Amino acid sequence: MIRRDFDPDTVMPDGRPPAKGMVFDPKAEGAWRGSLHGEVINGPVTVLAYGNDTPGQGPKLHVHPYDETFIVIAGRARFFVGDDVIEAGAGEAVLGPAGIPHRFENLGPGRLQTIDIHHSPRWIQTDLD
Template sequence: MADTPRKLTRADWAKNADSWAGHFEGKTLGTDVTVLFVEIEEAGKGARLHTHPYDEVFIVREGRARYTIGDQEIEAGAGDVLLAPAEVPHKFVNLGPGRLVSTDIHLSPEWIQTDLE
């Protein structure tokens, strides 16, 4: 089965038909990568402090954000790529103006998250 192509439609992963926000778990496709499509419209909003038992890669596609990864604060904009190592607490907030759009890659077949806030 690992050598069989698979397809998900937008209805399989998107929050709604008009948005790129949503996610799919890798196990749905038989792979070890889970992908989140993040869209945050409002400045000051984002993800609360949390950890994962695997690495997470953030690809900022549009907008600006402040990422807190461990004890470092990193401002990132469109085209920047960041890594949150496994078990390192992290969070982010949309700095605005405008929306934040990112693709977040979880190096795991399923989304596992421990919220700290």
């Protein structure tokens, strides 16, 4: 399949060099394995790695002033986003819109692993629980 979504001649590079940063240490223990703020690599998003092995466990209810996209890498999760409840499994993504309180939990059995994309160069959060 050939894609041609835009004309490359219409986009001018902004002068930023390529960059690399560590999101998480693969050997790290615990649920919050790491994060990479977009400002570290001059990018527009912050990336977090989260995972746990305990059904019912997950982050506390919180809110951000920007959108957050959750990508389920392994396992199954139940997301509580405002008044909505969404179940998602490996390969699926869920959007938490800006200003809407949200949380998620491992549905089990086994490990839940997510990559959480904060649509901000910095991680900004207010915990509500």
